[in-house]
Amino acid sequence: MQSIAFFNNKGGVGKTTLLCNVAAYLALERKKKVLVVDADPQCNATQLLLDDWDVYELYEDSKSFTVHSIIHPLSIGKGYADSIKPQKVLDYGVDLIPGDPRLAxxxxxxxxxxxxxxxxxxxxxxxxxxxxxxxxxxxxxx
Ligand SMILES: Nc1ncnc2c1ncn2[C@@H]1O[C@H](COP(=O)(O)OP(=O)(O)O)[C@@H](O)[C@H]1O
Ligand SMILES: [Mg+2]
Structure with a gap:
């Protein structure tokens, strides 16, 4: 498996836009199985990939599976999370581990x-x- 990270210290330079488009290109055009991990507490990739209602439901329920579900057990001394439950994003052809403001x-x-x-x-x-x-x-x- 190959992993690609998009990083730039400067905000507003197109990281999130590029990430989502590269992910969708690889999935829809190149038929690759793609997992997007939104590790930015601003969660803009999650907001771009999901529609508004799904985003609303995701953050309304504090038990939704997000990147917080992965890091939280570790932060309270319980080690790595047991299971990983990405969600399907049909329009973009990718799976997503949504970001979470609590990551901040x-x-x-x-x-x-x-x-x-x-x-x-x-x-x-x-x-x-x-x-x-x-x-x-x-x-x-x-
Ligand atoms: N290639 C581009 N041309 C014009 N506008 C762009 C381009 N890429 C991104 N943008 C716009 O720039 C703004 C910041 O992009 P974003 O991907 O959120 O940046 P970052 O993740 O680096 O903060 C958004 O409004 C986005 O729509
Ligand atoms: Mg961004």
Whole structure:
């Protein structure tokens, strides 16, 4: 499986737009199995891919499966999340792990555990490997 990340420190330069269009191109034109992971607490990719009502329902229910469902168990010392439940986005041909505004609350944890990981501390390593561990479990995607 290949993973592609879109990163630029500057806001408003087209990361989210590019991400969603590249994902849809790979899925619809190149027939690839694509998983979009929205790891931005602004959740603009989620808002672009889903329609307004689905976004409303998603965030109305605090138990919806989002990127928060993956990081929250780790942040309370319960390790990696058991199961991953992406949702299908038919119009774009992709699966999606929606973003979550609550991810903003985890940024301190991510940066602190990164420091601890450098010191070889187990919890820090676990946190820092969160997303690579997630990708390893997504072998059915291209
Ligand atoms: N290629 C483009 N040409 C013109 N406008 C664009 C282009 N790509 C993105 N935009 C617009 O620029 C704004 C910011 O894009 P966005 O993808 O949200 O940026 P980022 O994710 O980097 O913050 C949006 O209003 C978007 O519609
Ligand atoms: Mg964006």
């Amino acid at each position: 609350l985890k940024e301190d944890l991510l940066s602190k555990d990164w420091q601890d990981a450098i010191g070889g501390e187990i919890r820090g390593l676990r946190t820092s490997f969160l997303f690579s561990e997630l990708l390893e479990r997504c072998g059915k995607y291209d």
